[in-house]
Amino acid sequence: MPDPIGYRRPDPATQPPYDLPTYGSTRPRHPKQPLVRVPHTLSEVTGPRMSPAWYAPHDDLSRHNGKEALGERIIVAGRVLDEDGRPVRGALVEVWQANAAGRYHHPADQHDAPLDPNFLGRGRVFTDEEGNYRFTTIRPGAYPWRNHANAWRPVHIHFSLFGAGLAQRLITQMYFPGDPLLAYDPIFQCTADEAARNRLIAQFDIAITQPEWALGYRFDIILRGREATPFEDGAGAH
Amino acid sequence: MTAATTSQTAGPYWHLIDFPEWADLLRPDGPNAGIEGGERIVLTGRITDGDGAPVTDAMVEIWQADPEGRYDGAFHGFGRCGTDANGMFRFVTLKPGPVPGRGNQTQAPHVVLTLFARGLLKQLVTRLYFEGEKLNETDPLLQSIEPARRGTLIARPTGTPGEWRLDIRLQGENETVFLDV
Numbered sequence: 001m002p003d004p005i006g007y008r009r010p011d012p013a014t015q016p017p018y019d020l021p022t023y024g025s026t027r028p029r030h031p032k033q034p035l036v037r038v039p040h041t042l043s044e045v046t047g048p049r050m051s052p053a054w055y056a057p058h059d060d061l062s063r064h065n066g067k068e069a070l071g072e073r074i075i076v077a078g079r080v081l082d083e084d085g086r087p088v089r090g091a092l093v094e095v096w097q098a099n100a101a102g103r104y105h106h107p108a109d110q111h112d113a114p115l116d117p118n119f120l121g122r123g124r125v126f127t128d129e130e131g132n133y134r135f136t137t138i139r140p141g142a143y144p145w146r147n148h149a150n151a152w153r154p155v156h157i158h159f160s161l162f163g164a165g166l167a168q169r170l171i172t173q174m175y176f177p178g179d180p181l182l183a184y185d186p187i188f189q190c191t192a193d194e195a196a197r198n199r200l201i202a203q204f205d206i207a208i209t210q211p212e213w214a215l216g217y218r219f220d221i222i223l224r225g226r227e228a229t230p231f232e233d234g235a236g237a238h
Numbered sequence: 239m240t241a242a243t244t245s246q247t248a249g250p251y252w253h254l255i256d257f258p259e260w261a262d263l264l265r266p267d268g269p270n271a272g273i274e275g276g277e278r279i280v281l282t283g284r285i286t287d288g289d290g291a292p293v294t295d296a297m298v299e300i301w302q303a304d305p306e307g308r309y310d311g312a313f314h315g316f317g318r319c320g321t322d323a324n325g326m327f328r329f330v331t332l333k334p335g336p337v338p339g340r341g342n343q344t345q346a347p348h349v350v351l352t353l354f355a356r357g358l359l360k361q362l363v364t365r366l367y368f369e370g371e372k373l374n375e376t377d378p379l380l381q382s383i384e385p386a387r388r389g390t391l392i393a394r395p396t397g398t399p400g401e402w403r404l405d406i407r408l409q410g411e412n413e414t415v416f417l418d419v
């Protein structure tokens with residue numbers, strides 16, 4: 001059996017460190033020993049096949065039990081591509097978020113903001129043949145956290161992605177354009193590379209916006225690409 | 239070419255995408271229903287931080303081969319489990335077989351563990367191997383790790399038949415070996 005083609009290593013400036021003093025929870029949780037680099041084997045280049053048959057899609061977070069959630073309805077759509085611009089097909093995309101008031105439907109969230117019985121704040125979609133995904137939700141609210149004095153998380157939606165292989169597994173957050181809290185948020189500010197940071201901000205998109213219904217935002221997500229190999233050129237490379 | 243999207247922490251509220259039954263890969267109504275053969279095992283362990291405190295809000299995922307060592311067979315080798323109030327995780331699965339490595343090498347049976355949590359801006363990845371497995375002595379990854387730290391990847395039997403335990407220490411004494419995948 002030929003060796004599997006590995007995934008490229010990310011540019012460290014585009015990915016966060018484990019130890020980030022401005023984000024207090026990293027202090028007791030970051031490894032102090034260097035990570036051991038693994039040459040990619042089948043264990044890293046393969047990943048779970050997430051079939052809609054076992055993981056039922058749920059693309060409308062804006063209603064629950066047939067009732068409308070409170071807040072500003074929005075559509076979030078985009079493409080999941082790899083670093084070479086190829087669509088990642090059939091990728092499982094999970095999302096979770098706070099409600100319009102900035103409160104999660106979660107027992108650990110004790111923020112003094114109202115819960116909405118019609119908003120659970122979780123969804124699951126799969127990308128199509130072109131890597132497109134799309135879901136309808138409510139624009140979440142900002143919420144306080146105790147990281148530092150007067151700390152507020154910018155408005156965000158959490159994203160979890162399963163690509164083709166374990167090495168493509170990604171959890172990230174999508175932010176909204178023009179949010180003044182971005183400048184104060186150590187989690188958003190975690191990368192040295194400003195362009196990488198700004199790619200976490202969705203773009204308002206009039207083409208996704210539906211008249212009389214909901215504003216649309218575009219958020220494209222890039223998963224790691226495969227290492228180049230001499231066999232990569234012709235057709236049939238995979 | 240655009241660089242891969244920046245990782246961000248899963249934070250404390252990822253339970254919204256967790257379904258506790260996913261920790262049982264052999265659940266009767268799950269993707270492995272009806273799969274015959276293999277040895278049923280339980281994988282458990284406790285996650286602690288650099289202060290020795292249990293990590294009670296970690297999301298643990300496993301990825302593993304089937305009992306024949308295949309990733310492309312019918313077996314769905316994925317599970318997800320949140321740690322409990324004591325920092326414990328627990329999966330029910332089938333014991334994986336040996337998996338091909340690079341070149342002509344063979345990898346000892348192992349399960350890939352991926353950890354997400356508040357305070358982790360990107361996931362931590364490690365592996366669980368099984369104590370007493372002959373192939374451990376020639377496993378390329380285990381052998382590449384200094385002997386004093388190798389044991390942090392090796393689960394031991396708990397005494398309950400079929401149950402294996404591997405504790406994970408994020409930081410400090412006996413820190414688990416984490417992998418740059």
Ligand SMILES: [Fe+3]
Pocket residue numbers: 098153156158249251
């Ligand atoms: Fe959040």
